[in-house]
Amino acid sequence: KAGVTQTPRYLIKTRGQQVTLSCSPISGHRSVSWYQQTPGQGLQFLFEYFSETQRNKGNFPGRFSGRQFSNSRSEMNVSTLELGDSALYLCASSEGTSLKVDTQYFGPGTRLTVL
Amino acid sequence: AQSVTQLGSHVSVSEGALVLLRCNYSSSVPPYLFWYVQYPNQGLQLLLKYTSAATLVKGINGFEAEFKKSETSFHLTKPSAHMSDAAEYFCAVSPGSGNTGKLIFGQGTTLQVKP
Numbered sequence: 001k002a003g004v005t006q007t008p009r010y011l012i013k014t015r016g017q018q019v020t021l022s023c024s025p026i027s028g029h030r031s032v033s034w035y036q037q038t039p040g041q042g043l044q045f046l047f048e049y050f051s052e053t054q055r056n057k058g059n060f061p062g063r064f065s066g067r068q069f070s071n072s073r074s075e076m077n078v079s080t081l082e083l084g085d086s087a088l089y090l091c092a093s094s095e096g097t098s099l100k101v102d103t104q105y106f107g108p109g110t111r112l113t114v115l
Numbered sequence: 116a117q118s119v120t121q122l123g124s125h126v127s128v129s130e131g132a133l134v135l136l137r138c139n140y141s142s143s144v145p146p147y148l149f150w151y152v153q154y155p156n157q158g159l160q161l162l163l164k165y166t167s168a169a170t171l172v173k174g175i176n177g178f179e180a181e182f183k184k185s186e187t188s189f190h191l192t193k194p195s196a197h198m199s200d201a202a203e204y205f206c207a208v209s210p211g212s213g214n215t216g217k218l219i220f221g222q223g224t225t226l227q228v229k230p
Contacts, residue, residue: 004158033216042223043205048216056215090158096216101147101166101209104218106158 004107012113018079021110023091031096032074037088086114117142117210121221134193138206147209148189201228
C-alpha cells in the first residue's frame with residue numbers, strides 16, 4: 001500500500017495570509033491526525049478527524065482548522081498566518097475503527113515558512 | 116494527564132556500542148506507548164509499540180524496549196549502534212484507553228553515532 005502523502009512539501013507564505021495543507025491517508029484508513037512540529041515546542045497535536053467529523057482537538061487557536069472528505073483525505077487550514085506558525089506540519093493516518101489504540105503512520109510533512 | 120519525559124536531548128555513542136534512550140511516562144490508566152524515529156527532512160517512522168501484550172517489545176532495525184510499570188519507564192535499547200541509526204527519536208503515549216487519534220510526544224532525543 002502507498003504511504004501517507006502530504007502536499008505541498010514546502011510552502012512559503014507571508015504574515016496575514018492563509019494556507020491550506022493536504023493529506024492523503026493510507027488506503028482503508030479512516031482516521032487522520034495533524035501535528036505541528038517546532039524546535040521550541042516539539043510535536044503538538046492539532047486535531048483528529050474520523051469519518052468526516054472532528055473527533056479530538058488540541059490546544060490551538062481557532063485560526064487552525066481542518067476538514068475531512070468522504071474519501072478520508074484531509075485538509076488543514078491556517079488563517080491569518082503569524083511568524084510563529086512556521087513549522088513542520090505532519091499528518092498521520094490510522095484505521096481508527098477499533099476501541100483499542102491504533103498505530104499512527106506519518107507522512108513526510110509540509111514545511112511551512114512564514115515571512 | 117498523561118505525559119512523557121525523555122531524559123537527555125542528545126546522546127552520543129560510538130559505532131558498535133550499546134544504545135540506550137530513556138523515556139518515562141505519566142499515565143493514570145494502562146498506557147499505550149510508542150517509539151518513533153525521524154530522519155532529517157522526513158516524517159516519523161514507527162519503531163515499536165507497547166500495548167500490554169508483553170513487557171519486552173521488539174521493533175524494527177534491532178531496537179527493543181522494556182515496559183517497567185514500577186519505574187514508569189519505557190527505555191529504548193539496541194545492542195550495537197550503526198551509523199545509520201543517527202536520527203531523532205521520540206517516545207509517545209496515547210492518552211486514555213480508547214482510540215483518540217492523539218499522541219503525546221516527548222521532546223525527542225537526538226542520537227549521534229561516531230565512527
